Amino acid sequence: MIQPKPEITNITPTYHGAFDYDELRQLGYSPDEVIDFSVNSNPYGPPPGVREAIARVPLDRYPDRECIALREKLAAQHHVEIENIVVGNGTAELLLLIALTFLHPGDHVIIPDVTFSEYERVASIAGAAVQSLTWTPENGHSFFDPQVQMRDAAARFAGVRLVFLCNPNNPDGTHLPASWIIEHWLAKHPETLFVIDEAYANFLLEPESAIEQMPPNLLAVRSLTKDYALAGLRLGYAVAHPEIIEAVCRVRPAWNVNGLAQAAGLAVLDQDCWLRETVHQLHDDKRQLVTGLRSLGLEPLPSSVHYFLVNVGDGAAFRTKLLKHKIMVRDCASFGLPEYVRIATRTPEDNAKLLAAVEMIRA
Ligand SMILES: Cc1ncc(COP(=O)(O)O)c(C=O)c1O
Known part of the structure; x- marks a missing residue:
């Protein structure tokens, strides 16, 4: 067998x-x-207008493989170009594509723990060696105090190919300021790709994003599924420099985002x-x-x-x-x-x- x-x-x-x-x-x-x-x-x-928008989608026609209209709207919202954006069948699909695109078997990946389990799963699928950055009260810090706990973490990133960070974090909802992460982590380790999952960034009272600064080693992923209650459709996107996005697009399955999800995305982005x-x-x-x-x-x-x-x-x-x-x-x-x-x-x-x-x- x-x-x-x-x-x-x-x-x-x-x-x-x-x-x-x-x-x-x-x-x-x-x-x-x-x-x-x-x-x-x-x-x-979901917000008003979404059901009407998906009802108008022709079911017998393939959707736009490149999600052009949706990427245009997302690009305008983030003040970037459409070449900076790839759309996925939920953020979860993008996480897998990112791992398949950037990780060789044996590559070192760091995942601050506790966090969303898909990071470890996708890194393992790509054959990477996952190291958790775990803190316990014995380290002298309280368990849920990420800024204190992560201050020393950067020393461990040398030689690491990719870091996943959920911000705000799932399951505890703690949040690290994007400028802090960029200054302490991304700027100090230009050779490491930082995948920052901002699936819950819009649930902050004052939303902010690492995308606003867009360092070359940032790959930010976002979820419209959560913001607009589209879990039955699923819709996510990633934002990064064009070379990174172009590489992910080479791995992406054709027509990965169905027509209903694209129509829903276009409708919600006006809201x-x-x-x-x-x-x-x-x-x-x-x-x-x-x-x-x-x-x-x-x-x-x-x-x-x-x-x-x-x-x-x-x-x-x-x-x-x-x-x-x-x-x-x-x-x-x-x-x-x-x-x-x-x-x-x-x-x-x-x-x-x-x-x-x-x-x-x-x-
Ligand atoms: C941190 C985080 N990222 C991504 C996802 C997946 O979102 P999506 O439905 O966009 O694939 C979840 C879902 O629970 C999540 O908690």
Whole structure:
């Protein structure tokens, strides 16, 4: 029997937030009746006009392979050229393409941990040697204090081909200023490619991006899936110098972004005001939710975005109990944080249901 490549054999399945449809089927739940706090998308979306835009897409015609119209709009938004942008079937596809484009077997990759599991998976698929940059309280720093913890990290980047950094980070929502990362990391290691995942940058109250400075060793990835609640379509893009983008495009499958996603992207990019208003609303909603959780004896960790971690003692048990009330949170055992759950703020109505369910399970 033919065997896969050895580097593939060692790759274990990754665990993510969002519905596990098989689990819902086994519980006899329809996805419509479960409130999902495990996915960090904008709960107010999709914005008006998206459904109408996708309804007009001809289904019998191939989409634009080059996503020209979408790249033009994205380029205008970021004050760059379309040659600086590649669009993907979600950010997750771009992460894989980036790994396949830039990593040779054995290359050293650094991933600050704990973080989104896809970085390690895609680097392993490319055969790279992954080193986690992990901090523990024994290092003398508190666990969730990235700026302190990362100050010394740059010394470890010598000889490293690629660094993945999630900013703001998943799962804890901590954020490092882009100018700080560029000054302390990118400028000091021009030979290393820094892939900065800004999937949640738009959820900051005052969004900022490494793209504004665009050093030559930056590859920024962004997700429209999260900002505009397009998880059923998926849409992401990467921004970098044209030589980097051109290389990724050589690996990219033809027609990788379907016509519905492109139409949705064009529709949402006219909705910047909607995005800023809903993000401000979400931060207000988060404050109320955090207050409610505190009144039930829980202590959410500080975060810069709408999702946050909460130590509940046994994250898996907490999730299972809430699921009986048709509420899903993200158990963080797969991040190596079994005591924690991650909760993404939703609308006040949904948040009230979460608080009521938490009160019942802790009674
Ligand atoms: C940090 C981060 N990046 C990327 C993604 C994937 O986003 P997309 O739907 O655009 O592929 C996720 C999804 O959970 C994420 O948490």
